[in-house]
Amino acid sequence: MQIYDLHKNFGDLAVLKGISTVVRRGEVVCVIGPSGSGKSTLLRCVNLLEEPTSGRIFILNEEITDPDADVDFIRTQMGMVFQQFNLFPHLTVLENCTIGQTQVKKIPRSVAEENARANLAKVGLADRTASYPAQLSGGQQQRVAIARALSMDVEMILFDEPTSALDPELVGDVLGVMRDLADEGMTMMVVTHEMAFAREVADRVIFMDGGVIVEEGHPDQVIGSPREERTRTFLQRVL
Numbered sequence: 001m002q003i004y005d006l007h008k009n010f011g012d013l014a015v016l017k018g019i020s021t022v023v024r025r026g027e028v029v030c031v032i033g034p035s036g037s038g039k040s041t042l043l044r045c046v047n048l049l050e051e052p053t054s055g056r057i058f059i060l061n062e063e064i065t066d067p068d069a070d071v072d073f074i075r076t077q078m079g080m081v082f083q084q085f086n087l088f089p090h091l092t093v094l095e096n097c098t099i100g101q102t103q104v105k106k107i108p109r110s111v112a113e114e115n116a117r118a119n120l121a122k123v124g125l126a127d128r129t130a131s132y133p134a135q136l137s138g139g140q141q142q143r144v145a146i147a148r149a150l151s152m153d154v155e156m157i158l159f160d161e162p163t164s165a166l167d168p169e170l171v172g173d174v175l176g177v178m179r180d181l182a183d184e185g186m187t188m189m190v191v192t193h194e195m196a197f198a199r200e201v202a203d204r205v206i207f208m209d210g211g212v213i214v215e216e217g218h219p220d221q222v223i224g225s226p227r228e229e230r231t232r233t234f235l236q237r238v239l
């Protein structure tokens with residue numbers, strides 16, 4: 001994915017002020033930064049949940065910011081995992097993982113279910129396929145959300161603070177699943193406050209503040225010995 005000079009305004013408020021970066025296939029990029037710095041807006045522009053004000057974004061050599069882009073196709077290539085899980089409450093775990101496949105990708109139900117079961121097994125939830133989201137812990141719901149993205153056979157998964165709403169004892173399971181995905185070569189862009197995860201799993205860390213990328217690089221550099229004063233100040237507060 002390539003992002004060139006991305007700007008996003010909400011009315012008079014400039015939230016993204018010229019973001020440029022590249023996420024290579026198989027790369028894990030963690031985005032860190034203070035609240036309000038534009039991290040969620042960046043992911044939402046990449047996923048076309050928000051329309052960029054200006055700038056260009058390319059995925060798989062397709063310009064998604066082109067007015068003629070095939071938005072539905074692009075959305076099938078990108079999974080999104082939110083802080084608040086966003087599962088369908090009236091559907092079972094299995095149905096949550098099949099509905100996109102059958103309705104958006106027109107995959108036959110039997111194939112979709114097989115696919116969903118395999119991915120639910122992968123996130124450790126083989127025995128919860130008939131449960132409803134409300135019957136699961138937050139950590140289990142978040143793992144369903146990951147299995148749902150995997151079941152769509154996406155090229156890339158965007159995570160927006162996937163563990164921020166979880167009780168502390170449930171965070172590890174979700175991060176473990178994410179680490180496994182990273183090891184398997186999934187392309188991931190992860191907004192997170194989990195500095196240990198970013199340091200260990202990310203190929204690259206982006207530090208954002210005030211709608212710009214202040215610095216980016218290897219986690220040992222950005223988290224371990226930041227060049228910029230703003231990065232140091234942020235890290236002193238969170239570490």
Ligand code: ADP
Binds near residue numbers: 013033034036040042
């Ligand atoms: P972060 O995820 O880094 O905390 P966000 O991208 O959520 O930051 O928000 C960045 C800024 O954009 C904040 O000031 C927020 O209030 C503003 N913002 C985000 N979404 C909207 C929106 N839909 N309308 C107006 N302002 C928004």
Ligand code: MG
Binds near residue numbers: 039
């Ligand atoms: Mg956010």
